[in-house]
Amino acid sequence: MSAGVKAKPHASSKAAVLDAIRAAGTISRVGLAAATGFTGPTISALVRRLIEEGLVVETGRAESTGGKRRVLLQLNHTARYAVGVHLDHGGVTHVLTDLSGTVVARITRRGAGADEPRTVVSRTAAEISGLIDSIGVERERVLGVGLVSPGPLGPTHGIGLAPPTMRHWQGFPLGQALEQATGLPVVLDNDATAAALGEHWSGGLGTTTSSAAVYLGTGIGAGLVINGITYRGPSGNAGEFGHVCVDIDGPECWCGARGCVEAMAGAAAVVQAVRADPALTGAVGLGTRGVRASTAADFAAVSRAARKGEPKALALLERSARYIAAAARTLANIMDLEVLVLTGPGFAVAGSVYLPVVQRELRRTAFSRGTHVVDVRLSRSAATASAVGAAALVLESELVPLSQGTRLSERLAAESAAVP
Amino acid sequence: MSAGVKAKPHASSKAAVLDAIRAAGTISRVGLAAATGFTGPTISALVRRLIEEGLVVETGRAESTGGKRRVLLQLNHTARYAVGVHLDHGGVTHVLTDLSGTVVARITRRGAGADEPRTVVSRTAAEISGLIDSIGVERERVLGVGLVSPGPLGPTHGIGLAPPTMRHWQGFPLGQALEQATGLPVVLDNDATAAALGEHWSGGLGTTTSSAAVYLGTGIGAGLVINGITYRGPSGNAGEFGHVCVDIDGPECWCGARGCVEAMAGAAAVVQAVRADPALTGAVGLGTRGVRASTAADFAAVSRAARKGEPKALALLERSARYIAAAARTLANIMDLEVLVLTGPGFAVAGSVYLPVVQRELRRTAFSRGTHVVDVRLSRSAATASAVGAAALVLESELVPLSQGTRLSERLAAESAAVP
The missing domain is CATH 3.30.420.40 (ATPase, nucleotide binding domain)
Known part of the structure; x- marks a missing residue:
């Protein structure tokens, strides 16, 4: 995954079902069919696969409404993690979230200030390692790093037209440098857009x-x-x-x-x-x-x-x-x-x-x-919304709602592929 | 159809195929499958029905690309018509368009000015009759009337908070009154939004x-x-x-x-x-x-x-x-x-x-x-864009692109219903 690739993620039926489970908290297979529009057999096949991959767990049964009590599903929150970094002149916030977007660890450090981009990237990579190790998460479970900063973003997804305090970042291949330093996929976005995503997820x-x-x-x-x-x-x-x-x-x-x-x-x-x-x-x-x-x-x-x-x-x-x-x-x-x-x-x-x-x-x-x-x-989480949103950018690669641009043909193809 | 109902039209597979044909001008069944994401058999069934209803005609064959030359389809432009009215203080523009949104007749009259809403409605209904009769279109082929005016629109789709020149229209049940006067379904919208739709269609x-x-x-x-x-x-x-x-x-x-x-x-x-x-x-x-x-x-x-x-x-x-x-x-x-x-x-x-x-x-x-x-x-049609957009609001009921809010389940249901 290269920088920015996940900014417009490919929608799949698996992701749509995962996102419906995330949004609901707990939900039955029948509820999922209603929420996503997929048929019962498709939902059964997709849920079976998600359980096999460890992303979803069964978690008891719903209150009876007369008939058979339905098995409830929820995300296996600790199956995957994502790192969110909000890089600003004034401060850098690092969060580690689980699959539901809940913050499980957080470090705030002094801002990038006038430091050289390469220095900041090394320091950020070290902070990310510390964050992951501090709660003993295995590296394979970390999907990637979302890094957000003041915009705007250029077509190469580095920092384009930069505000005065970050002028020396203009043209620096931030995503690529951080991928090399961390060994993790990196997604970049604007801090304000990420804050909206953070608010949306929370x-x-x-x-x-x-x-x-x-x-x-x-x-x-x-x-x-x-x-x-x-x-x-x-x-x-x-x-x-x-x-x-x-x-x-x-x-x-x-x-x-x-x-x-x-x-x-x-x-x-x-x-x-x-x-x-x-x-x-x-x-x-x-x-x-x-x-x-x-x-x-x-x-x-x-x-x-x-x-x-x-x-x-x-x-x-x-x-x-x-x-x-x-x-x-x-x-x-x-x-x-x-x-x-x-x-x-x-x-x-x-x-x-x-x-x-x-x-x-x-x-x-x-x-x-x-x-x-x-x-x-x-906001109830005004100080950390951008960092949470940065992590959510990464989680969206697993959990993506129907995108505005999704073509029906892709969805139909995904659905038919999902049925064994 | 009551006033405003068509503002958020129900998407159907028939409408999606019709819109793809409109957008393309002429297109083959294979092209339609690629453009809409429907399967070949679904496209065949839908096209057969559209031809039976007189909305689409076959119009020759495409240039050969090596294999069999493909039959081209196009809208039967004269199968349906729509009326668009742009009601403003300064002038009233009435257009009659065919199914492709092309203007086939047009009348511009003095503005509503300070006249009583009921007087303006009667006069507009008379102009609409004259417009339809002038080119000999049968009433059954006219889908309805789109009427647009300076906004904003209230929840009842009458004129809500009105600009000073139209203050006496505030609260007047415009859609209902014009439906009664013309015997045609009426859709209301804002003139600026309609102008954008007119530009989009053209x-x-x-x-x-x-x-x-x-x-x-x-x-x-x-x-x-x-x-x-x-x-x-x-x-x-x-x-x-x-x-x-x-x-x-x-x-x-x-x-x-x-x-x-x-x-x-x-x-x-x-x-x-x-x-x-x-x-x-x-x-x-x-x-x-x-x-x-x-x-x-x-x-x-x-x-x-x-x-x-x-x-x-x-x-x-x-x-x-x-x-x-x-x-x-x-x-x-x-x-x-x-x-x-x-x-x-x-x-x-x-x-x-x-x-x-x-x-x-x-x-x-x-x-x-x-x-x-x-x-x-x-714009190349700046003077009439709102009236054309008003007619397009009505045509959208037959020709609707995939709406942002369309649920996959509706589309799947429409698709399976379309296959005989």
């Missing part, structure tokens, strides 16, 4: 037609989920929420446009506004020139100060929230959103300021408000 | 993963096409491009938000800016108080003046284009667009001003520009 987006996870980290992004499937767009650049324009005459953004919400309201913009006021810089406790922390650490310090009642820090966060709310209105009006989840490390520390501002804006101005509300929520 | 969007038609009429809207399927969102309000924010502190829009592109750059905003300058009002030839034309007619007059070299008129259109270009950048960044078509009556008269401005903006600032271009085009 049930945070519910079962909606149209939902989005807005991500606040070093940058701002969003992942879109349409009919239960992550929408990535033709080049993997969909959901570039950070580059939604909120002021046509606003300041220039690193992307080349003006008035992008990331340039006006991202963590770096908030920290910069604090630093423009020396008294506030001192009050918030930001390091001075020479001993500066990462933008993420500085933003967390501003958020702590705001929570403790520092009025200027609070005002700056509320100003940022107002811009993000306007961009969220634009996103809701384009996608006809039902659910919008705020996630990522920025909302993990400052969500209590942002949530009410975004909720109020969408309740008051979303175009669809006469028809349905837009349910704005704060 | 091939204007090409075969892309992600494309949009941006519509400039009395209002501004967009229709989104993802993987060849119109994306409407859970409440039919997706693609509300007119309510993309381009200036967080901009003027208030009728929708309740601030800085919407429609409020800052729509036809009404342009006309209002002209009227603020009495000399320009005279130079452009706008009617004075008491004898005012519709916004659409006034906007067309401003566009004519700009084309003739009136510098202030041109400057106002270019200012509008700058705002629409910024909103188009936002749309492209959210959807990862490959193709953006400018359509609708506004671009029909002023597209030559808008096209280069939008093209330049996306070439310079689209986030995906390192990976792929966003192909910005002017």
